[in-house]
Structure formats: structure tokens, C-alpha cells
Amino acid sequence: MTKKLLQGNIAAAESALANGLEFGAFYPITPSSETMEHLVIKMHPLKAICSFSELETINLLYGAGATGVRNMTATSGCGFSLMREGLSYMVGANVPSVIYLVMRFSPGLGGLTPSNEDISIVWGVGGHGQSKCPVFTPSTVQEIADCIRWSFDVADTLRMPVIVAVDAVLGQMYELCEIKKSEFTITNKDWAIGANRNNVISSRRTVGSYQSYDDEQIKQIKHVLEREQNMQYVCKTLCEYQYHYNENKDGIYITGIGTTGRVVQEVAEQKGYGYIVPIILNPMYKINGVKKLYVVEVGGTQLRDIMSANYRDAEIVSIVYENAIPNEEDLIRRIV
């Protein structure tokens, strides 16, 4: 395969098509609309639905995922908020899907400038209830394509939605990229509906006096809990790398994700510190021996909270840029 010059959003679409995407549902939202535009042209009109809202989008994916086909949507923060109910249903009902989330700035309508401000909600829980999903945070266009490829495999293996979260710069950026096809396939989908196996896809748990748990339900609940433990193993097995990392003997590291993660790598090399740039944010693969961690992010203090939870013994220093990706000179000045 040769490398092509692709925009981040289009690389996501191309990678999905190369890896067996059969159904897509979309609602236009800046800065992710290019993925929708590209897939609607490339796919059959019946299988790429321009839905009337994000509420419909996520439920279209729920139905398509329940039939066992690979499905995907592209959205941004405001749209993702609307999808969280459906996402929670999908986690509860064990339905695989891929959500490509291009993050933009500020709560509410906010702005169109890049930010990392949705990572806290995607990392914490996808929707209501215990609905943690795997989260990928690529930092180059090539990694977007790779993460989309892995996310389909992870979604099929764990039978749950997977979120690929990028910032707006990365989604709009053009870079050389190679679209690869996954060699991993799951052909046995005997849980899916449509082949008259009398399968029920449901997130419903009957509790208390209404009806006590039966064996099947206990099995299902156990499955949800076990799946979280399996997430760590599955992501490590199916994904070629989990983070970018450079060791530092003093235990001083700088961290950031997405485009900020690229700046962090440059700055860390110039300062002589180590760096950690997570490509898989959830489950987090921890680095040992971190004593001091500079957390660089755009928009808020969400990555700081995530890193504080994961690196409890380390000293965390938060560096926040309000609404722009940091430049190297400025970041070097701020890291003391």
C-alpha cells in the first residue's frame, strides 16, 4: 500500500471502509462533517443515513450493531452529549459500534477551535450507569486511521462501543497516511439478531421484588464486569501500540494528547524530560517510576483529573492553554 495525503476526518472514513464498515449514520456537525460527506458518497444510500438528530443517529447504530454489522458515526462534543443515552443502552446490551468524536472548544455551543474538553466524559463513562468504553486518542492522521482499524476489532471482540476522540486540528489536518486492513476478523456472531436464533438484545435488568435475577441475567451482569477487566488485555493484544513514551531517569515526564501530544514530545526532548502520550486513554496503560508529571492540555483541566486518578503518587503540574494548541517556545517557558 502506498501513502496518500489525507485529511484526518477522511482518513477515518477511508480506514473504516477498508475495515468492513457496512452501516453509517450521521448528523452534520463541525468539525467532523468531512467524514460524513465522504462516507455518504462512498456507501450505498440505504446504508449511510443522514439522520434528523444525534438521538436518531445513535439509535440507528444500536439497531445496525444488533444485526452484527460494523457500524460507525462521526460527531463532535455537542452531538456526543445527545448520544450518551443511546451509548449507554449499547454498552448495556453488548452492541459493538465505533464513534469518531472530533472535539471542539468550550461547553454549550462553544467555539470551533480545537480542544481536549470531551475526554473527561468519554474516559469516565460513555453514558449513564456503568458504561465505560474503550477510548482512543490518536495524535497523527496515520494514528487516526490505525485507531479506527483497531477500534472495529476491539468493538467486535468486547461487544461494546469504542470511541476515537481527536481534536479539531487533527481532524482538519492533511498528512501522509497509509490505510491498512485488519487481519483480525470475528465471523461468529451468533448473538446477533436477524437469523431467527431467538436472540434478545436488551440492556434491561429486572431487579428487586418485580422479578428476582435468573441465571441468565446474573451471567449478563457478570459479563459486563468481566468485560472491563478484559478491556486491558484486549486493547493490548489487538493494538500495535498503546502510547508514545520516552523514559526519563529522574521520573519527570510531560503528557498531553492529540495535537498537544505532538508538541509535548518535541518540548520534552528539548528539555531532557520524558514524555507519555496516551493513544489508548481507557484502559490506561500506566508507566512506572513517574515522580513529577506536567499535564499539558487545551480548554480545561480534564486530562489533569484523569492523570491524577492514574498517577496518584506523582506530583501533578497542570498547564492549561485556553483556546489554542500550545507552541513549543511558550510551553518550554511555562515548564519550570
Added chain:
Amino acid sequence: MRQIRFCPACGHIPIVKIEEELLQKHQGILIGTVGCSVPLCSDMEGVDAISSAHGRGLSVATSVKRVLGKDKMVLVHAGDGDGLTIGIGEFVHTCLRNEKIIYVLINNQQFGMTGHQMSALTPLEITTKTSYPRKEEYHGIPVHVGKLVRALNPKVKYYRTTSATKEGINNFRKYLEEAINNDGFSVIEVVSPCPTFWGNAKKAYEYSKDYFNSLEEEHICNCKGK
């Protein structure tokens, strides 16, 4: 049915039995929604089913239909709270797209599962736990499903029946069999008695019959509910 988890004398019961029979016969797929019928997906025997979120049954059905193809029977079982209150957006767009889906709308004019609150179909002058009674100036006018469907897309097939009479139940079977062979979206509105919240079984059945008859003329029900 593995078990029936509706209240005694509920208007759902004959309807879901007919649905189960025809779904089994045609190897169809049931899309359950949230409301009184929420246990339906696990209670129906020998049927593939998806339990969807509140009001989103038609979205799930649309993608299932498009993935599995035109010949697969897809039936959405919803109530008036689910289908026409929270889910009216889905309903409008499915009518406009004329997807080949069967939509069974159980109309008991209230939110039954949550305990008798006003829905978008609760008639004027009717008292529920959230309307004392429903007044146009405070709550707006109720949705008339037939008029809405006709205004949105005349190609959509619309049937109205009731589970309060034997004739109505027989008509439901007839309509459902007809809907399976339709080319586009089929809406079957079933006026269903709710003995738990409309007084008692006798009152509920009488009320439902009156309400069903009143739908022919206009959507203002003068019958005596609870």
C-alpha cells in the same frame, strides 16, 4: 408467551398475543420500547427482539430494516407516551421516509407505566395525575394520529382499532396481516383500555369504546373517564 406481565384485563394482552403469533409465523423482528410493554422483548417466545430506548424504537427499526433487507418483517410495539410524546420526531421522519416498518401504537391516552400522567394523546378535559383536567390553554391540544399521518405522507397506511371490543381485536389481526404485505410504513393505532388507571375494568372498557368512537369525528372526548 413465556409469561404475561401486564395488569389484569389490560388492553395490551390480546394484541401482544396476536403479534407474537404473526412474528413467529413470518420470522419477524420485534423492536420493544419503554413503557408498559417493556418486558415484552424477553417475554415473547421464539422471536428475535431488540429492546430500545424511550421513544427511539423507530430509529432502531429503520437500521435493522435497512441492514436485513426489505423482506424481513420488522414490528415496533410502542405506546402513546413513547411513540407520540418523546418519540414524535422519529415518528414524523419515519412517515416522511415511508420505511417498510409496522408500527403498533398502543394508545391508552396516558403514561401508564409511570403511573397515569398526561401524554400528548390525553384528550381535553381528562384528569390525570399531571392534568386537572387537560385544558387547551395550559397543555395544548392532543395529537390526532390519523390526521398527523395524513398530513405528513398520504402514502403511509394508517389503521385504527381498539382492543376494548372483540370486533376491534379481530380487526387488529386483519390489519396486521395486511400491513405485513404493505410496501411502506404502516401505522396501527390501537385504543387500549387501562383498567388500573381509568377506574376499573368496566369503566376503562366503556371509556375506551367511547374514546375510539369519538376519534372518527374529532379528538375531543366527552366520555366520562376517571
